[in-house]
Amino acid sequence: MTERPGGGLGLAPLARLPLVALLAWWTLRLGTSATSGCFLDYVNLPFHEAGHLFLTPFGSTLQYLGGALGQLAAPIILAGYFLTRERRPFAAACCAWWLGENFINISVYMADARELRLPLVGGGDHDWNELFYRFGLLGEGSVAAAAAITHAAGVILMLAGLAWTSFFALPAALRDSVRDTLTRRLPALRFLLE
Numbered sequence: 001m002t003e004r005p006g007g008g009l010g011l012a013p014l015a016r017l018p019l020v021a022l023l024a025w026w027t028l029r030l031g032t033s034a035t036s037g038c039f040l041d042y043v044n045l046p047f048h049e050a051g052h053l054f055l056t057p058f059g060s061t062l063q064y065l066g067g068a069l070g071q072l073a074a075p076i077i078l079a080g081y082f083l084t085r086e087r088r089p090f091a092a093a094c095c096a097w098w099l100g101e102n103f104i105n106i107s108v109y110m111a112d113a114r115e116l117r118l119p120l121v122g123g124g125d126h127d128w129n130e131l132f133y134r135f136g137l138l139g140e141g142s143v144a145a146a147a148a149i150t151h152a153a154g155v156i157l158m159l160a161g162l163a164w165t166s167f168f169a170l171p172a173a174l175r176d177s178v179r180d181t182l183t184r185r186l187p188a189l190r191f192l193l194e
Contacts (some may be wrong), residue, residue, distance in 0.1 A: 016090065016169040023097050030104045031155040040101050049121060061134065064127045068106050075099040089192055090168040097161025103154030111147035113130050114140060137194065144175040167193065 029035045049079040051070015055062040079095035082088045112118045120126060130136040137146065167175060183190045 007166075013169050013171060013175065016165070019094070020162070020165050020169045021160075023094070023165060025098070026101070027155075027158045028163050030101065031158060033151075038101065040073050040098060040128075041105055044071045044074075044102055044105055045121070047071045061131070064125070067127050071102045071105070072099065075102060083191070090165060090192070092167065092192075093130065093164035094162055096164055097158050100154045100157030100159075100161055103150055103157060105154075107147045107151035107154060110143065110150055113138065113143045164192070 026038050030038060041111030045101070048067040048071040051066035051068070051073065052063055053066075054070065075095040075098040079092040082092040082095065100139065109118065109133075110128045113126060113132050116126050116129060120124075128143075129138070132143060132146070137143065167178065168176065179190070179193045
């Protein structure tokens with residue numbers, strides 16, 4: 001399979017460097033907790049709220065969980081679309097990074113389950129306060145552990161997405177060499193790298 005001319009988002013490898021640098025900066029800021037949010041949180045919010053709406057018919061537990069599931073579903077669905085329908089793996093790699101950023105966002109919301117300081121849309125119930133309470137996990141240690149695990153998952157996904165996007169910012173000859181080396185060991189990666 002060959003990628004569209006210019007590949008990914010229609011950008012030449014050199015033109016992708018500023019975006020990769022921005023993702024690296026946000027990975028560092030969010031991964032080290034230097035900040036607890038970024039501009040994508042405003043994009044995530046409608047998907048979060050839509051998740052609540054879509055899962056309302058399936059009971060209150062899924063309705064509360066629907067916010068997190070909605071915001072995770074958006075980058076997963078888009079990454080799948082870019083990989084299978086459009087054959088734009090650079091765009092899919094950006095979505096993989098976005099998925100990790102969503103995990104960071106969710107971890108911040110989880111960590112607030114006891115203090116309830118975050119402003120909520122419409123001033124409604126705090127999803128994670130309600131969920132942790134229902135499952136007997138509202139203790140300080142449980143909340144901290146769940147938030148830390150979710151944060152760590154976010155960092156891992158952002159780093160994987162950053163590595164994947166960085167691959168497409170390499171000069172063509174180096175990118176071909178890296179791809180050939182990786183796919184010789186793991187042939188299934190070819191789908192993600194071409």
